[in-house]
Amino acid sequence: MDSGTELKVAVLGLGYIGLPTAAVIARTGAQVLGVDVTPSVVDTVNSGRVHIEEVDLDGLVSGVVARGTLRASLAIEPADVFVIAVPTPFDEDRAPNIGYVLRAATTIATVLKRGDLVILESTSPVGTTEKVAELLAQLRPDLKVPGHSAEGADIAIAYCPERVLPGRILIELIDNDRVIGGITPRCARKALGFYRRFVRGACVTTTSRAAEMTKLAENAYRDVNIAYANELSMLAGTMGVDVWEVIRLANRHPRVNILQPGPGVGGHCIAVDPWFLVAAAPERARLIRTAREVNDSKVDFVIAGAAELIERTPGRVALLGLAFKANIDDFRESPAVKVAAALAHRFGNRVDVVEPYASVLPSAFDGTAAALVDVDTALEQCATFVILVDHDLFRSIPAQERAGKHVYDARGIWPDQPAPAPVAPRLVA
Structure with a gap:
């Protein structure tokens, strides 16, 4: 994928990951359209301002909007690359909800054409990228979708999760290694070419399922380690x-x-x-x-x-x-x-x-x-x-x-202050 200015990219979801990603891609000279369902977000971005707090993001967004490489809209438009960066919450029973992802894919299907690349970045359960491919195959039977055609594919579909730290997003979007999982090896290679436009870290290709589980494994690793520290703190508090x-x-x-x-x-x-x-x-x-x-x-x-x-x-x-x-x-x-x-x-x-x-x-x-x-x-x-x-x-x-x-x-930032007397844990209504 060439690094010229002709590449058109649509980023669906202009939240804490989508907006920085759209701005970083726009800085490469690509024509980026940010799509969001909230009118105030669209208006804010088109005015060159930001609706979230992130180091240096306001200056970057202001610059790429002024240069005309980033704009926002409520409606999807044809593009060469589609990046899905929408929420993936869990339901009341803690089951994953991929409804926003599938709605984004449905939106993309209305403008999808031969040669396009669809990338899911939202943290998702294993198998979600395959469900995106299945949905696109159903909605666009005129296109050969990877994994759903014995005669090659007209489009490419891949999964590449973000792995950034709030407060350092613009740095880590560029410097961190990326794991790129394709529905097929060809899909992964095409997505690799896209990320090479703006990522200095290593880009490693694999399957979409391996990439999906890698992201979940990274976050679960952090959660388990934090749980040990939190459990220690509760034990110590109880013991004085x-x-x-x-x-x-x-x-x-x-x-x-x-x-x-x-x-x-x-x-x-x-x-x-x-x-x-x-x-x-x-x-x-x-x-x-x-x-x-x-x-x-x-x-x-x-x-x-x-x-x-x-x-x-x-x-x-x-x-x-x-x-x-x-x-x-x-x-x-x-x-x-x-x-x-x-x-x-x-x-x-x-x-x-x-x-x-x-x-x-x-x-x-x-x-x-x-x-x-x-x-x-x-x-x-x-x-x-x-x-x-x-x-x-x-x-x-x-x-x-x-x-x-x-x-x-609860954070240990005032070590000179005397600690409160420990109490046995109890629920507070």
Whole structure:
């Protein structure tokens, strides 16, 4: 695939992955159309602005929109490459929901032509790319679809999951290695040519099923390791031991690297994707299921510990952070939101929330008297602090400004503060 300016790319879904991906591709000179179902997102992108917080994304989007290589639309248009970057949530029973992916494929089918390349980037259960191929074969019987034609194929279909860290997305989209799985080897090679336009990391080709499971395995690996840290923190809290010191000392062993615990696990990937493996083989995924349950249970443990401190200390309470990780504005599946909302519902107008990446409180706070305030107001008015997110802003508060505060630190960022008395874990209504 040549690197000239004639290539047309359509990216379906302009969220935390789709918009950065579209902008990076547009920077290569390709003509990129970003497709989204939300009119405000389309209008924002077409004005050269962004609707999500990500380092350097605003400048990149502004530049490629001004140069005319990126535009957004509610409607699909013909292209040479179609990239699907839509959500893949799970249902109430934790079964994976690929409805958005199949709807995106249905949309693509209306403009698909011979020679096109369709790439699924959304984290998906094993076999989803094959279902996309099956759907396209049904909707476009005039085209030879890979895996559904004995006489070759008119189009190529591949799976290439993102593997980026929020806050470093623009760097990691380019520098990280990519796993590219094709329905056929020819599909993988064609997708490889496309990613070579903008990826400096190694691009490794495989089957679509192997690539799908690789992405799920990566996220489940992280979840299991975090679960160990979170379980240690609950054990240490129950035993009256400083878990941060334990981890610091244990990590001096040359073959030990325990992660840092927190109030749980959030985000659309690590908190969701392991359930796709559990759903595929419930009787086999015992460790993965247990890790998910441990990380989910940490939320209740933190609620109990923070509530115990709040109950025995008078005055106002500041809850620091709502995002699922530091220095981003992404609240999806955030354990901090769950903890803070539970405390706000319980302690009413005593509660202030500090979240520098939010302009309004999430819907989980509806019906509470909690107020969104800045950090200076919290330091002036609040006697008790519950740290839920390790934003740089919170780390930067000097010791003299937080002296005398009662602190429940679920992130270990104020080590000079005395730890609250440990309490046995209990559920807080």
